[in-house]
Amino acid sequence: MSTVKPVPHSIEDRLLAARRDRKEVKALLGQAVLQAREEREIKALQEELDLHTAAIERFKAAVEAQAQAVVEQTFEDRKAAVADARATITNRDGEIDKVTAQLLAGINQLAPLAKRLKDAVDERNAALRTGLKAGLDKPSWANVTSSGTVTPLPFVAAALGTALIEAGLPAVGVHIDVASRTDADQLASGIDRVRSQTERLLRKADACLSAPTDDDLDEEL
Known part of the structure; x- marks a missing residue:
């Protein structure tokens, strides 16, 4: 040494x-x-x-x-x-x-804004289900029921989660579970797709009412 x-x-x-x-x-x-x-x-x-x-x-x-x-x-x-x-x-x-x-x-x-958003989404989805159930034939309604309601909520939730992540909250230990990040353009695109799908479903409901099915005739008789 x-x-x-x-x-x-x-x-x-x-x-x-x-x-x-x-x-x-x-x-x-x-x-x-x-x-x-x-x-x-x-x-x-x-x-x-x-x-x-x-x-x-x-x-x-x-x-x-x-x-x-x-x-x-x-x-x-x-x-x-x-x-x-x-x-x-x-x-x-x-x-x-x-x-x-x-x-x-x-x-x-x-909190008040989140409640307003939830109420608006719930009312919108409920109205869509009511309208489709009233207008679609039974097979079409069954398909809607099995596939779930077309709703903008997933896109809105992803955008809100992304905003919280980009605000830096995870850096201070806040866990935010977002499957995929969404920016403003992606949110707008997702909302447009939801609205287009919703409009197609409502048109289909209108078409079903314009051409009654055998089931509808049986119910009227």
């Missing part, structure tokens, strides 16, 4: 140098004592050793102070980050409350 080398001339680098020098002087002092060299030489080596020892203690203290300063700065930075997060969250929570209230107010305003 490789160790990270200290930056040249940094406190850590000077501490390592002082330790190396102290080790060398300590070895020289040991040799001088073993070889019974002059007291003056031994004393000089001892003084040099003491100087390196003192330097090591100073550098160690400086390194520790530097590390403590980094820790304190890191702690202050972390405290500042938490404070910034709290301020941002408080600000955004206020915006969320405001926008949510505005959206709900806007959606609540749609």
Whole structure:
């Protein structure tokens, strides 16, 4: 495992140098004592050793102070980050409350329009069923009953769902189930097809009334 080398001339680098020098002087002092060299030489080596020892203690203290300063700065930075997060969250929570209230107010305003739309579709479909039942012969009416009422509701619902999707509601977790998206042109085209189919059915009902069937004659008799 490789160790990270200290930056040249940094406190850590000077501490390592002082330790190396102290080790060398300590070895020289040991040799001088073993070889019974002059007291003056031994004393000089001892003084040099003491100087390196003192330097090591100073550098160690400086390194520790530097590390403590980094820790304190890191702690202050972390405290500042938490404070910034709290301020941002408080600000955004206020915006969320405001926008949510505005959206709900806007959606609540749609309720009367949605009811008017439902009532119009229901009345329209009921009128179509009544008219076709009155005019069509039994086989034709049976076909209408089995295939369902021709109604613009699916196209309208797709267009409304598409508008809600394009308004960005799914991005805030609102689930909108739309089989296929519909723009204004597709809505108009779908409505035109429904109206054409409706008109054909009503014409067929008129035609049936213009040419009574055997069943109709039996009922009249």
